[in-house]
Amino acid sequence: NTVLEWSNETLNVPGRTVELPLVGTNMIMTDNVDNIRAIMTTQFEHFGKGDTYRKIWSSLMRNSVLTTDGQAWQDNRNHLVAHVAKIRPTDYAVTERHSQSLVKVLSDGQPHDTLDLLNRFAIDVVSDIFYGTSTNTLVSNDQSLRDAIQQHKDRNTWRNLLSGLGALLPPNVKACETIDSYLDGVLRNFSPEQSESLEERDRKASSLLGDLAAQGVAQSILKDQIISVIVGGRDSVAIITTWALYELVRHPEILHELRKEISAGIDPSTPINPAQIESFVFLNRVVLETMRVHTSVGINVRTALRDTSLPTGGGADGTSPVGILAGTNVIMGLDSVHHRKDIYGPDANVFDPHRWDSNSKPDTWTYYPFNRGPRSCLGKNLAIMKVKYALCRLLQAFSVIEWLKKADGKLVVVDVDKEPAMKTKMAFNTKPADIVWLRFAK
Numbered sequence: 001n002t003v004l005e006w007s008n009e010t011l012n013v014p015g016r017t018v019e020l021p022l023v024g025t026n027m028i029m030t031d032n033v034d035n036i037r038a039i040m041t042t043q044f045e046h047f048g049k050g051d052t053y054r055k056i057w058s059s060l061m062r063n064s065v066l067t068t069d070g071q072a073w074q075d076n077r078n079h080l081v082a083h084v085a086k087i088r089p090t091d092y093a094v095t096e097r098h099s100q101s102l103v104k105v106l107s108d109g110q111p112h113d114t115l116d117l118l119n120r121f122a123i124d125v126v127s128d129i130f131y132g133t134s135t136n137t138l139v140s141n142d143q144s145l146r147d148a149i150q151q152h153k154d155r156n157t158w159r160n161l162l163s164g165l166g167a168l169l170p171p172n173v174k175a176c177e178t179i180d181s182y183l184d185g186v187l188r189n190f191s192p193e194q195s196e197s198l199e200e201r202d203r204k205a206s207s208l209l210g211d212l213a214a215q216g217v218a219q220s221i222l223k224d225q226i227i228s229v230i231v232g233g234r235d236s237v238a239i240i241t242t243w244a245l246y247e248l249v250r251h252p253e254i255l256h257e258l259r260k261e262i263s264a265g266i267d268p269s270t271p272i273n274p275a276q277i278e279s280f281v282f283l284n285r286v287v288l289e290t291m292r293v294h295t296s297v298g299i300n301v302r303t304a305l306r307d308t309s310l311p312t313g314g315g316a317d318g319t320s321p322v323g324i325l326a327g328t329n330v331i332m333g334l335d336s337v338h339h340r341k342d343i344y345g346p347d348a349n350v351f352d353p354h355r356w357d358s359n360s361k362p363d364t365w366t367y368y369p370f371n372r373g374p375r376s377c378l379g380k381n382l383a384i385m386k387v388k389y390a391l392c393r394l395l396q397a398f399s400v401i402e403w404l405k406k407a408d409g410k411l412v413v414v415d416v417d418k419e420p421a422m423k424t425k426m427a428f429n430t431k432p433a434d435i436v437w438l439r440f441a442k
């Protein structure tokens, strides 16, 4: 649970680039922004997810945009771009519906595993938007899909850590079958004509799945696209919203300021429209700061697809180019950049949305919650909308939010002034190391 602190300390050398002495694999770690820029953009073709990652993760993410490189990746991205990169007006109504389900579940006065509920919220919204039939995990007793994705990730995180050896180990076969049978069911039951209303029929027909199916795209490619929006659109939204709530509870004065902005701008009984979300300047700063302090892909790895070099970070003074052999794994310490004191100042580790008061547009090469360049997040706009929408509705619905922790087998309310900060763990994404138990009250 200290991987982020470790990466930041380890990189505190001239050139901020180090070779990690691991047996059986070449590994370089860097948070030098010139090197990150090269990997993400100027030398984009030299680096990719690589064969080992694909062998391990295709059991969950198939041959989708999330696992492929080269032409296969480009083809996948082309299938998705028109739908995933834009927000349709109906997406707000969908997000409103699932936000209300979230509020309902949280209204029982009990502490909840916030990340789990927000994962369910996120998957319910993306399934509804991209193929018109929500997983409805927030309201259903059947959590088999959620459990299968989790079990799959838990096993594969270990396989990933073992790198080439991990690729030889089997994935969680039962979880694979559950996910595959879910995807088959989505395709089998997809029928816009049988919708209950004209609005629903049009929404399904013009969705990602409706559009690709109408173009005659093969079934296995359709499954690749569906799983990429489910996996891509789930964890990060939940992680960022969970960290935002956690930071708001720990900073009552910021929570108060945000509540004021939201309550002056929207009515709890009418859906929130795009202009209203756009108008919330402080909400934007809270989300920007949450994604800086708690980057959901805080460590991102690329494999060199050929012999190449990084522009800087080598030699005694850290300014020479660094030779990179094909197959070398290069770890980008993105969270580490976000905590660099030479970039963000002496208070780089402090959560302070006001740091964005005079500069509400982050610098491209020192702020990367969504990556940069050709492989940046396709769902960025939707992601930000979902996070903001959920926060607005939760803060409107509940006037009290408490953070609880387990002590002697019981959950007790935390004294936020005394409680040490939550650690971050590495598990596919970078996320809270412990369960974030929150209790909401009206």
Ligand code: HEM
Pocket: 065, 066, 077, 080, 084, 126, 228, 229, 230, 232, 233, 234, 236, 237, 240, 296, 297, 300, 368, 369, 370, 371, 374, 375, 376, 377, 378, 379, 380, 382, 383, 384, 387
């Ligand atoms: C706050 C929420 C989100 C964050 C912080 C986030 C962040 C990221 C990051 C860092 C990547 C690059 C991953 C890599 O290089 O391996 C990525 C890729 C991607 N994201 Fe997101 N994401 C979020 C939400 C979403 C949503 C809602 C969708 C919608 C379906 C989505 C779809 C994708 C897709 C399809 C890719 C793959 C792009 C490619 O490889 O070409 N993301 N995201």
